[in-house]
Amino acid sequence: xxxxxxxxxxxxxxxxxxxxxxxxxxxxxxxxxxxxxxxxxxxxxxxxxxxxxxxxxxxxxxxxxxxxxxxxxxxxxxxxxxxxxxxxxxxxxxxxxxxxxxxxxxxxxxxxxxxxxxxxxxxxxxxxxxxxxxxxxxxxxxxxxxxxxxxxxxxxxxxxxxxxxxxxxxxxxxxxxxxxxxxxxxxxxxxxxxx
Numbered sequence: 001x002x003x004x005x006x007x008x009x010x011x012x013x014x015x016x017x018x019x020x021x022x023x024x025x026x027x028x029x030x031x032x033x034x035x036x037x038x039x040x041x042x043x044x045x046x047x048x049x050x051x052x053x054x055x056x057x058x059x060x061x062x063x064x065x066x067x068x069x070x071x072x073x074x075x076x077x078x079x080x081x082x083x084x085x086x087x088x089x090x091x092x093x094x095x096x097x098x099x100x101x102x103x104x105x106x107x108x109x110x111x112x113x114x115x116x117x118x119x120x121x122x123x124x125x126x127x128x129x130x131x132x133x134x135x136x137x138x139x140x141x142x143x144x145x146x147x148x149x150x151x152x153x154x155x156x157x158x159x160x161x162x163x164x165x166x167x168x169x170x171x172x173x174x175x176x177x178x179x180x181x182x183x184x185x186x187x188x189x190x191x192x193x194x195x
Contacts, residue, residue, distance in 0.1 A: 003038035006099040011085045012039055012112040013101050039112055042071055044133040052123045056159040058166050060120015061146040068142040069115035071135040079128030080104035081121040082158050089116040092185035096176055116183040118146040122157050145173035152176050
């Protein structure tokens with residue numbers, strides 16, 4: 001596997017090796033020892049999957065508060081997505097910045113989004129299925145969101161706001177300015193958080 005730190009170095013793009021022949025391909029989609037060495041020792045406790053019927057479906061931007069903050073390892077099983085991570089750690093040199101990656105069933109890439117980031121994606125094809133591992137169980141009382149179309153963040157989604165398919169919840173999330181301090185950045189090590 002190849003691990004590539006993006007412009008926000010705590011967010012890591014992971015590219016597994018595919019071994020193909022006339023039958024198709026084989027790949028290891030996760031190996032704990034390699035992940036621990038390159039990213040850190042995280043305990044994944046829940047696997048989630050979503051199916052989006054329409055291209056142009058935006059899910060996010062979502063996160064959970066401490067002590068139930070989640071790190072996410074995101075992959076696309078069918079179709080494709082533009083995956084987005086927004087740094088919401090107060091005091092971070094990249095606070096309010098975002099990174100994107102195009103994850104598809106064909107490229108097999110995954111994105112590691114640590115706690116302290118809001119996460120979301122837009123589907124590039126109909127019937128796109130996304131799978132992700134999380135480091136903490138879903139907790140409705142800690143569940144929060146950030147406006148996907150906040151101009152301060154400036155995400156260049158692959159669909160116009162008027163044509164995006166969104167949940168009612170995601171249409172009314174607060175902007176970054178309205179959000180307030182959710183996480184605090186610590187410079188002691190890459191990716192470290194204080195609750």
